[in-house]
Amino acid sequence: MRNFKDIFDQFDWNEVTDSIYAKTRQDVELALNKSDNRDIEDFKALISPAATPYLEQMAQLSNRLTLERFGKTIQMYVPMYLSNECQNICTYCGFSYDNRIERTTLTDDQIQQEINAVKAKGYDHVLLVTGEANKTVGVDYLKNALEIANPQFSNISIEVQPLDQDEYETLLRAGLYAVLVYQETYHKAEYKKHHPKGKKSKFYYRLDTPDRLGKAGVHKIGLGALLGLEDWRTDSFFTALHLDYLEKQYWKTKYSISFPRLRPYEGCLQPKVNISDRELVQLICAYRIFNQEVELSLSTRESETFRNNVMKLGVTTFSAESKTNPGGYSVYPQDTLEQFEISDERSTEDVAQSIRDNGYEPVWKDWDRSLV
Numbered sequence: 001m002r003n004f005k006d007i008f009d010q011f012d013w014n015e016v017t018d019s020i021y022a023k024t025r026q027d028v029e030l031a032l033n034k035s036d037n038r039d040i041e042d043f044k045a046l047i048s049p050a051a052t053p054y055l056e057q058m059a060q061l062s063n064r065l066t067l068e069r070f071g072k073t074i075q076m077y078v079p080m081y082l083s084n085e086c087q088n089i090c091t092y093c094g095f096s097y098d099n100r101i102e103r104t105t106l107t108d109d110q111i112q113q114e115i116n117a118v119k120a121k122g123y124d125h126v127l128l129v130t131g132e133a134n135k136t137v138g139v140d141y142l143k144n145a146l147e148i149a150n151p152q153f154s155n156i157s158i159e160v161q162p163l164d165q166d167e168y169e170t171l172l173r174a175g176l177y178a179v180l181v182y183q184e185t186y187h188k189a190e191y192k193k194h195h196p197k198g199k200k201s202k203f204y205y206r207l208d209t210p211d212r213l214g215k216a217g218v219h220k221i222g223l224g225a226l227l228g229l230e231d232w233r234t235d236s237f238f239t240a241l242h243l244d245y246l247e248k249q250y251w252k253t254k255y256s257i258s259f260p261r262l263r264p265y266e267g268c269l270q271p272k273v274n275i276s277d278r279e280l281v282q283l284i285c286a287y288r289i290f291n292q293e294v295e296l297s298l299s300t301r302e303s304e305t306f307r308n309n310v311m312k313l314g315v316t317t318f319s320a321e322s323k324t325n326p327g328g329y330s331v332y333p334q335d336t337l338e339q340f341e342i343s344d345e346r347s348t349e350d351v352a353q354s355i356r357d358n359g360y361e362p363v364w365k366d367w368d369r370s371l372v
């Protein structure tokens, strides 16, 4: 069985970029006028500069397709950071090994304390997050955390270091539902520059992680690129190509896409390429028009205004009131050592109310383990 690497290696970054920028208005209209079965060339047209005059049309189509598949709902989840220990150097992350910060990993009692805090806010879907530190937050730690959380949530996702297939199988037995693993950038040389040390520096091990997840039978896989490290259009093309490949190869699995933006702020890595609000809307609509099944997730990295504006344009999943430090909800609520700054600081109830004000329903649980 082949892996995504075999497909990826057939593409040249610069040629892909040139072909996106060469798309014409005719290509965009062709993509918009198809009734279904849009392909990766259509996706290229929809993210190209040629599509910018069609944004309103794209937004209307994206809205309609999302309503047909997902109805007027937004799924709610909350990230729960269990550890900020990390042996990787990533140029854009507050937990990077070379940052002299206090490191902490939650104990069983502290995990339970955090669970109590997010359950009290109404969450039934949780995303457990750790850095990459095999000795402290390896498979045994994750298995134990899943076993603690499993009886208390309907749906548990993780965003942790990439693992081997048998390790994912172990975690599935402990209650794992979904795994998010973002490639950050599909540009090999830039990837190396931003991940100079640690296991994460192995580009192809990360690239083939979704294949290992598919083979292990993980129920949902989340993909994405960190927008700003490289040309967002080319990185998004490779993300869509990855999605397309995985859907065909592991057709029983569900998929989600995230679009984290590297935001310019003082003291942190500045984006090499900015993606404006308008361009991010274009990208969200392009993903939806390209793929009607995929979940599209928007985190609190984005502002209240932006999230309110794009709620109806294709997004299906929101986090709210997120803390990006371990123990941030209850154990260490004053801690300022966050992985990244969030923009939307509203309470869970305020976000839920604004979803209702837009005529949508916040969904706290849309999945039950008895259905699997």
Ligand code: SF4
Pocket (backbone or CB within 6 Å): 086, 087, 088, 089, 090, 093, 094, 095, 096, 097, 130, 131, 132, 200
């Ligand atoms: S992005 Fe992940 S792997 Fe990289 S430093 Fe941050 S926590 Fe570690």
